[in-house]
Amino acid sequence: MTQITESAPSVVDAPALTAADRCDSCGAQAYVRVTLANGELMFCAHHGKKYQEKLAAVASNWHDESARLSEARA
Numbered sequence: 339m340t341q342i343t344e345s346a347p348s349v350v351d352a353p354a355l356t357a358a359d360r361c362d363s364c365g366a367q368a369y370v371r372v373t374l375a376n377g378e379l380m381f382c383a384h385h386g387k388k389y390q391e392k393l394a395a396v397a398s399n400w401h402d403e404s405a406r407l408s409e410a411r412a
């Protein structure tokens with residue numbers, strides 16, 4: 339499901355993250371997907387924020403669904 343097809347940066351909506359997507363750092367449900375030149379990283383909301391400063395400069399796409407966390411709890 340996570341297939342890199344094009345080298346060009348994509349600005350269209352990427353597929354939504356699901357409960358099967360896990361944070362690469364802690365294994366919690368992922369809400370942030372970072373597309374890099376050589377692949378993708380998944381992060382939970384916590385680690386997404388933690389690594390955003392470092393990774394934003396090299397990421398070709400930053401997909402953040404962490405806003406859904408507050409919606410789900412409402």
Ligand SMILES: [Zn+2]
Pocket residue numbers: 361362363364365366381382383384385386
């Ligand atoms: Zn995490």
